[in-house]
Amino acid sequence: xxxxxxxxxxxxxxxxxxxxFFLGRIATLAVLDPSSTTFQRSEAWRLATSGQPWRWAHTWxxxxxxxxxxxxxxxxxxxxxxxxxxxxxxxALETARERNARQQARAQSRAxxxxxxxxxxxxxxxxxxxLLSGERHMARKAQELVLAWMLEALLSKERILEIYLNxxxxxxxxxxxxxxxxxxxxxxxxxxxxxEAARLAVMLPAPKRFQRNPYSSYLxxxxxxxVARMGAVxxx
Numbered sequence: 747x748x749x750x751x752x753x754x755x756x757x758x759x760x761x762x763x764x765x766x767f768f769l770g771r772i773a774t775l776a777v778l779d780p781s782s783t784t785f786q787r788s789e790a791w792r793l794a795t796s797g798q799p800w801r802w803a804h805t806w807x808x809x810x811x812x813x814x815x816x817x818x819x820x821x822x823x824x825x826x827x828x829x830x831x832x833x834x835x836x837x838a839l840e841t842a843r844e845r846n847a848r849q850q851a852r853a854q855s856r857a858x859x860x861x862x863x864x865x866x867x868x869x870x871x872x873x874x875x876x877l878l879s880g881e882r883h884m885a886r887k888a889q890e891l892v893l894a895w896m897l898e899a900l901l902s903k904e905r906i907l908e909i910y911l912n913x914x915x916x917x918x919x920x921x922x923x924x925x926x927x928x929x930x931x932x933x934x935x936x937x938x939x940x941x942e943a944a945r946l947a948v949m950l951p952a953p954k955r956f957q958r959n960p961y962s963s964y965l966x967x968x969x970x971x972x973v974a975r976m977g978a979v980x981x982x
Contacts, residue, residue: 765892768877772896775909779806783913785875786921793919800918803925809908812923813938817907818979819947823972825868829903829982833869833894869894872910903982916949917957930960944972 782790786804793800821828827835866874873893878886897906916926923935923946931942938946948968949956956965 768893769896769900771877772893772900776901776905780876780909780913783876784878785915786913788879789915789919802919803929804913804921805924805928806912806922807924807935809904811934811936812908812911813927813936813943814981815940815943815976816911816923816927816935816938816946817981818976819940819943819972820911820950821868821907821979821981822975823944823947823968824871824950826975826979828868828907829980831867831869833867833898834891835867866890867894868910869897869906871914872906873897875913875915876909907982914950915953916946917953920953920957940973940976941969944969944976947972 782804790802793802825835870890873896874890877893878890901909912922912924914923915921916923917929920926920929926946927933927935927938927942930946931938945965948965949960956962959965
């Protein structure tokens with residue numbers, strides 16, 4: 747029992763140390779722009795070891811150099827409650843859970859693969875991509891929630907959105923709003939119009955899939971939906 751007690755104590759100390767490390771990393775983001783994320787580094791390694799020719803595009807631009815249309819489109823598409831929640835939208839998570847349960851039941855009856863949706867906020871997505879691995883298990887999800895709360899406590903909404911838009915994936919080796927705008931529309935992110943911004947926002951749940959089929963009927967229909975919603979979005 748004494749050995750078990752010491753082991754549990756060391757586990758608790760290690761867990762606390764990890765949280766303090768994450769807290770320190772996030773605190774520095776208030777003044778320093780991150781050069782890369784954990785997800786970007788893992789993608790770079792995957793592409794470098796694939797044995798195939800590959801490209802990499804990522805350019806940081808300040809918040810003011812990203813089109814307001816893109817900011818509104820991403821919020822409308824990914825996280826409508828971004829400016830009001832504190833990192834986690836519990837209602838969105840429950841809605842996603844219920845919808846996924848229906849999709850799985852429908853797919854099982856049809857013997858097809860279900861199309862699942864997520865309920866993660868922009869802050870949660872940033873927490874995952876910035877500091878965590880791509881593994882899917884309860885411990886990683888719990889850590890994601892803790893990191894989301896840390897981000898909201900230490901950074902402004904504007905800063906969270908700025909970092910997110912500069913590092914989110916928009917295709918194979920394409921990261922950030924500037925690289926995406928240049929790749930898909932041959933223009934800087936500051937000059938994106940509402941339709942272009944909405945099209946980029948709709949790609950975010952599955953950027954590699956939409957990169958291969960950029961003019962799918964779903965992408966076109968969803969783009970028009972997001973354009974219609976953008977006017978009601980408040981920016982941080």
